[in-house]
Amino acid sequence: MKYTSNPHFALDSSRLIYGCMRITGDNSSDDRQKGKLAIRTAIDEGYNHFDHADIYGGGACESLFGELLKESPELREKMIITSKAGIRPRVSPTDYAPTRYDFSQRYILDSVEASLTRLGIEQLDMFLLHRPDFLMDAHEVAETFAKLKASGKVKAFGVSNFSHSQVELLRSVLPMPLVANQVEINIHNVDVFNNGVLDQCQQHGIMPIAWCPLGGVAYSAWGNTFSVADEQRIENELNQQAEKYQCQPWQVILAWLMCHPVGIMPIVGSTNPTRIADAKAALLLNYSREDWYRLFEARNGESVP
Ligand SMILES: NC(=O)c1ccc[n+]([C@@H]2O[C@H](COP(=O)([O-])OP(=O)(O)OC[C@H]3O[C@@H](n4cnc5c(N)ncnc54)[C@H](OP(=O)(O)O)[C@@H]3O)[C@@H](O)[C@H]2O)c1
Secondary structure (H helix, E strand, O other): EEEEEEOOOOOOOEOEEOOOOOOOOOOOOOHHHHHHHHHHHHHHHOOOOEEEOOOOOHHHHHHHHHHHHHHHHHHHHEEEEEEEEOEEEOOOOOOOOOOOOOOHHHHHHOOOOHHHHHHOOOOOEEEEOOOOOOOOOOHHHHHHHHHHHHHHHOEEEEEEOHHHHHHHHHHOOOOOOOOEEEEEOOOOOOHOOOHHHHHHHHHHHHEEEOOOOOOOOEEEOOOOOOHHHHHHHHHHHHHHHHHHHHOOOHHHHHHHHHOOOOOOEEEEEEOOHHHHHHHHHHOOOOOOOOHHHHHHHHHHHHOOO
């Protein structure tokens, strides 16, 4: 494993973050066991940064992680634990209130408290606002973050799925730095390479974290618009590069993300122990600029101008 230092964490963060969104599967006893094995494998393989959200498994993912920490409390101090809140799902199909985003102070403070209880810990190493609330009051968020910091419940703060201007707005009122922007980056969704988000990360030392890094190729991305011909062209290029680098096609995609000088940190979401371990091979590829553009061209179906 490789590690990245960040002054806002007590530990250097593993370059590959382990994503806990899938660790409870269908919440059957078998899937929960599989999830615990996945976490233990990640730990054994050197991952020390774990990504959660209050809504993963409806809270069950944080609870399962909390169970594991209760079994092995010594693990806590060797970990960076991130969680998110701000998406407020509709409770039942007949509920008057729809799924909505909610950055109101009461909701965020209660959500953090609930995450800490489920995880069985005193402090989140990092808290992220999950998706931009269309009704966000940046000053209220600043006050909420200040309270969470003062109470010791959160060490560092960041955002997820925020645009360049939404980050700028928060940065202008927050009494602390924004440490991360967790955004979708994969072969299907390449928006951040050209919408200012990665430039902003590079400019201000914000950690760019990539969710669903394999979306669009290893499995269907959200809102996938690739045609069969697109997929074939991308697969051909990936296969050629995998042969060149003596690795598997999905490892090429991780290397493609990580070769960007901003230092993208992919979140590995597999619950398959072999894939969790094998993802690390991507850290060793000496991936070239020419191959980055070849894959970009295959993805776009045309050369850059
Ligand atoms: N901030 C946000 O809005 C947001 C949104 C979504 C996710 N996230 C975070 O990002 C993390 C990662 O997302 P993700 O789970 O979508 O990541 P991912 O690592 O891109 O995808 C994992 C999924 O792809 C499958 N997979 C991986 N390699 C494969 C292969 N070679 N062939 C076929 N299937 C393959 C895995 O199945 P196996 O388990 O069988 O390997 C698993 O279902 C989540 O855990 C969560 O922490 C954040």
